[in-house]
Amino acid sequence: xxxxxxxxxxxxxxxxxxxxxxxxxxxxxxxxxxxxxxxxxxxxxxxxxxxxxxxxxxxxxxxxxxxxxxxxxxxxxxxxxxxxxxxxxxxxxxx
Amino acid sequence: xxxxxxxxxxxxxxxxxxxxxxxxxxxxxxxxxxxxxxxxxxxxxxxxxxxxxxxxxxxxxxxxxxxxxxxxxxxxxxxxxxxxxxxxxxxxxxxxxxxxxxxxxxxxxxxxxxxxxxxxxxxxxxxxxxxxxxxxxxxxxxxxxxxxxxxxxxxxxxxxxxxxxxxxxxxxxxxxxxxxxxxxxxxxxxxxxxxxxxxxxxxxxxxxxxxxxxxxxxxxxxxxxxxxxxxxxxxxxxxxxxxxxxxxxxxxxxxxxxxxxxxxxxxxxxxxxxxxxxxxxxxxxxxxxxxxxxxxxxxxxxxxxxxxxxxxxxxxxxxxxxxxxxxxxxxxxxxxxxxxxxxxxxxxxxxxxxxxxxxxxxxxxxxxxxxxxxxxxxxxxxxxxxxxxxx
Numbered sequence: 001x002x003x004x005x006x007x008x009x010x011x012x013x014x015x016x017x018x019x020x021x022x023x024x025x026x027x028x029x030x031x032x033x034x035x036x037x038x039x040x041x042x043x044x045x046x047x048x049x050x051x052x053x054x055x056x057x058x059x060x061x062x063x064x065x066x067x068x069x070x071x072x073x074x075x076x077x078x079x080x081x082x083x084x085x086x087x088x089x090x091x092x093x094x095x
Numbered sequence: 096x097x098x099x100x101x102x103x104x105x106x107x108x109x110x111x112x113x114x115x116x117x118x119x120x121x122x123x124x125x126x127x128x129x130x131x132x133x134x135x136x137x138x139x140x141x142x143x144x145x146x147x148x149x150x151x152x153x154x155x156x157x158x159x160x161x162x163x164x165x166x167x168x169x170x171x172x173x174x175x176x177x178x179x180x181x182x183x184x185x186x187x188x189x190x191x192x193x194x195x196x197x198x199x200x201x202x203x204x205x206x207x208x209x210x211x212x213x214x215x216x217x218x219x220x221x222x223x224x225x226x227x228x229x230x231x232x233x234x235x236x237x238x239x240x241x242x243x244x245x246x247x248x249x250x251x252x253x254x255x256x257x258x259x260x261x262x263x264x265x266x267x268x269x270x271x272x273x274x275x276x277x278x279x280x281x282x283x284x285x286x287x288x289x290x291x292x293x294x295x296x297x298x299x300x301x302x303x304x305x306x307x308x309x310x311x312x313x314x315x316x317x318x319x320x321x322x323x324x325x326x327x328x329x330x331x332x333x334x335x336x337x338x339x340x341x342x343x344x345x346x347x348x349x350x351x352x353x354x355x356x357x358x359x360x361x362x363x364x365x366x367x368x369x370x371x372x373x374x375x376x377x378x379x380x381x382x383x384x385x386x387x388x389x390x391x392x393x394x395x396x397x398x399x400x401x402x403x404x405x406x407x408x409x410x411x412x413x414x415x416x417x418x419x420x421x422x423x424x425x426x427x428x429x430x431x432x433x434x435x436x437x438x439x440x441x442x443x444x445x446x447x448x449x450x451x452x453x454x455x456x457x458x459x460x461x462x463x464x465x466x467x468x469x470x471x472x473x474x475x476x477x478x479x480x481x482x483x484x485x486x
Contacts, residue, residue, distance in 0.1 A: 011284070012283050012303075012309065012312070012363070012408075013282070013379050014392040014409065015281075018409055021376065021390075021393075022299070022392065055287025055320070056286040056287040056288075056316070057284065057285050057327055057336070057407070058284040058285060060282060093299075094299060094374060094376075
């Protein structure tokens with residue numbers, strides 16, 4: 001079982017921006033995914049796809065942090081690279 | 096209106112073929128999601144579109160779907176051929192016209208080319224794009240469909256009447272809007288090919304089609320893509336975002352025939368939900384006061400605050416403020432003079448993906464002088480506006 005910290009960033013309303021009042025965070029247990037999907041999600045850390053959209057604008061990014069034996073590891077990837085279950089693990093809120 | 100609210104599955108998802116993921120959202124597309132999604136990175140869904148015609152045709156013949164659902168897919172398959180033909184014909188007409196006619200007449204030829212086709216699709220709370228086509232969206236019983244169509248047409252009319260531009264590519268590009276994207280989705284976007292609009296969570300935000308400046312904002316990303324091509328990072332990203340706020344706000348003001356003094360300069364005022372409003376928030380951003388506390392996402396106001404890697408929605412603060420200051424100093428209606436300068440600065444030059452803000456600022460200064468040579472106060476106003484934000 002691995003619990004990842006998930007944060008949704010950006011979008012039209014700039015979630016998680018330096019001065020933003022909008023935040024979207026959550027936790028996700030990767031063992032809830034089917035094995036193939038869990039492996040694919042882990043593979044994001046091996047070769048993270050770009051955080052920025054190749055085209056377009058106002059998309060969300062996801063910052064994902066996991067704990068490893070050597071410490072925590074964080075990546076930031078575009079919304080299109082994130083499994084829907086991981087994407088929906090966050091809750092939008094006003095801070 | 097009956098709203099089909101999709102349900103989301105519990106955390107356990109069914110297994111899927113390698114490289115594909117099933118959306119756990121009910122609706123006609125749930126069956127199609129297995130096939131409609133393709134996964135470049137082998138971990139999740141892809142937001143690429145358009146759905147290939149052969150996939151649409153497969154669903155049109157899928158007896159597991161209702162007659163109406165099969166008809167939707169059949170219509171979408173037929174429609175794809177038609178809009179691709181229309182777009183190709185428009186592009187060919189423009190190319191041939193440019194080759195045959197003097198430059199001055201080319202603009203007239205482009206302006207008289209067929210206006211764009213406007214299509215609206217319903218994602219039915221899934222994330223497959225573009226979704227199910229909505230016939231006659233302008234008269235739909237779905238307020239979101241009606242609003243998306245009406246304001247997209249409005250933006251098209253704005254760019255045509257004010258700037259002589261025929262759609263995003265100036266060649267009648269068909270415009271596609273997808274509504275009811277995902278569940279409680281607090282966002283709208285442009286993915287390089289089309290717009291998508293979420294319904295909001297009902298507390299922080301409401302339906303993203305409700306704010307006409309948001310629709311103008313998203314469409315302007317398309318114009319930037321086809322013209323200056325500002326990359327979505329660093330200073331160019333801030334300019335990219337600023338162009339969308341500037342022309343989105345300008346469109347809103349044009350729709351209401353407001354002057355620079357009667358406009359409120361707020362971005363996203365009409366999508367603020369009751370939960371956010373109860374805490375005193377009025378908008379996403381405020382071009383007249385980017386750091387204001389009533390903004391959900393206040394912005395920096397001086398270029399000295401810029402940092403590489405800043406989110407484009409932060410970095411747009413300084414150019415937004417500069418446009419506001421210039422427009423207010425010049426007076427009248429924002430699209431008449433200040434808007435003309437900014438439009439020419441955006442569209443009148445070869446693509447500059449890595450544009451620096453100082454270069455763009457100087458470009459507007461020069462254009463203010465060349466577009467309005469009889470009134471030096473306009474160039475002075477533009478110059479002062481940029482200096483006020485440190486550029």
